Amino acid sequence: MVASPEKLRVAIIAGTLGFGGAEKQLVYLANALAQTGIEVRVYCLTQDEPYEGVLRKEGITVVWFGQSGSPILRVFALINLLRDFRPHFIHSAHFYTNLYAAIASKFTGGVAIGSLRSDLEYELSANGFWGPWLLRLPHVILSNSYAARQRAITFGLNPAKVFVLPNAIDLHAYDRQAAQTFLYCLPEGRIWIATVSRLIEVKRLDRFLRVLARVRQHVPTVGGIIAGDGRLRKLLEQQATDLGLIPDGVQFLGHCEAVPALLSRMDVFMLTSDHEGFPNGLLEAMAAGLPVVTTPAGDAPKVVQDGINGFVVPHEDEDVFVEKVTWLVQHPQLRQTMGTMGRQMVETSYSYANLGKNVFDLYQRIAHSLNLPKVVALVKA
Template sequence: MKIAYVYDAVYPWVKGGVEKRIREVSVRLAERGHEVHVYGMRCWDGPATIERDGVMLHGVCPGEGLYIDGRRTVPQALRFGSSVFRPLLASGADVVDCQNFPYFSCFAAKAASMRRGTPLVVTWHEVWGDYWYDYLGRRGAFGKAVERLAAGLTDHHVAVSPSTARALEGLGVAGPVPVVPNGIDLSRIAAVPPAAEEWDVIFTGRLIRDKNVDLLLRALVRVREEVPDLRALVVGDGPERPALERLARDLGLPVTFAGFLPDYDDVIAAMKASRVFVLPSTREGFGIAALEAMACGLPVVTVDHPGNAAGDLVVEGVNGFCSGLSAGEMGEKIRAALDGGALMRDGCLRTAGGYRWEEIVRRIESVYGRSVGDVSSEMWEEGV
């Protein structure tokens, strides 16, 4: 098959969960004999189309920042959505897989797929629903309406977590929606040695409001009362970083803000040199960093929230803990994970073992095959 992926940000120039999923899946699909193309912003120097690890990357418009004041910008999403239509129309793809966010590209992909008579698969990493009002205030009604319209663009949807699949059915998508989760490269993770510098607590991710790293910092104040020599590492960058660094100083916390590390193996090495991974986010469509931490043998402390699919990965006391949104409770869960981490190591590794990329790729390949077959059947019945 000739497969086209659509997402504005491209790995490794932008390092996030969606970008990483597309990269890992596309490279493995290419190894299995498929022709794979990724259409995004041109985040790199040089020609608009380049080959990387057997996958063709197409920069359909100049790269630009994704966030202003911690929020995804509508003008950027519109520019990318309008720019991707013609390249998709000329792509010759057998199937197009468009990531649901930031939505406008889904409509462009739908128009191109209709013109070409090829199936459109929309992969859903999150469903925001009423969260749109928290994100945009009264303008959230517009975002919520666009999300519902995007859910009606195709009959071929994929959800990356069970909670996202359930939320899609709430948008009117006929179920059951196939769940194809994110995965991890267990052999690569196993081969990475721990970093030389050790940490008690680690967080990795974009420093945006919904990650709630401020909650983690306040929780560490409680932990430090019983662990005076506590050391914490925050890996990542984003608009919240200056405020978080100020808060850490005001709280007198020994927290190191490392920014984005230059290589994926560096992140894994830092995890392996840590004792507990904390993900206080209330907006996670899957929680790949939590799964990677489990693959490193780290218990995960995350929050119990309907918007946080990482909670689906956690079995209480077996591979981590779920906390409420209070610093006191999160501090208690972090202490429990620090105390019981060695006993939970096997549970963490067992959980991670169920998410190998090789199995994920076989599942997504099956979804694409069914979608192509469905469109071919429809065209046959219509006499096309």
């Protein structure tokens, strides 16, 4: 009997499959790999979260290895699972799961691909003692932004060890969702400024609220929408009250599954973060044809070309933020022109349709850089 040709096998290690930008990109990655003929499985520390069901519907195997409360026992559980699967690549989806991928690779022989999905300084600060190890232990690091890659190199990583795979968006699925009925009731006759974000410190939604309040002093018909949830919601709602934005100036929607349908009804998108890698919200806003006003967090200045599809504003210069947002609010033709340019940029550079080929090429480059002829042959097959 002639043996079946061996398939390239990839294990994706996830910390969570809840709603979030990193998790959405994980789903895109897993589907793109499967569609190119790669055998892919997702191993997750948590279970019964929203994107687990999405992956299973697409035929992707999802395995839970977080049964134990001990990190050491979780590592051993992952190693035992991966010994059965024998992956060629062990691809971490979150920075904090880099350690799992790196240790498991020592026992299973796969190439550990670490993830860097935000600003390096933020990741190092958030992970304390483990931060430098999470960066250095994997065979290679895959960043979603060129800004983070450069910071990793400055930190001391070999440039040949750090690769970039920008975020992508499935425009066909996005457009279908954008056309769906939007269940939230929004007052008519408003010009809407939106953001989509977890309500956490680094997203600086306090900045969003201050800018919104000042823009409304110039154009009272402006309204703000914050889609997302998080631990700062009560504090932000109190700030909105203090700024006179409650009840008519801003709406907190909480977690919103209908983001495309929401953004298709908005006029301007703001991103106010201090730290980002590749801001997923920018892609979604541009896909909806919205002009963007953003801080220069992460790769935002690469995604948003200042004066073309939006404006890039210094982090602490709220006067310029107010000026640019007000200008867009007062000039509908400029909003349309910039929004059209943003949509064209997404179609050209960030479409999900190109993701499978991009990942395949990336794996080939990694296999070459590590001198793995067997894996190179499988990637070429």
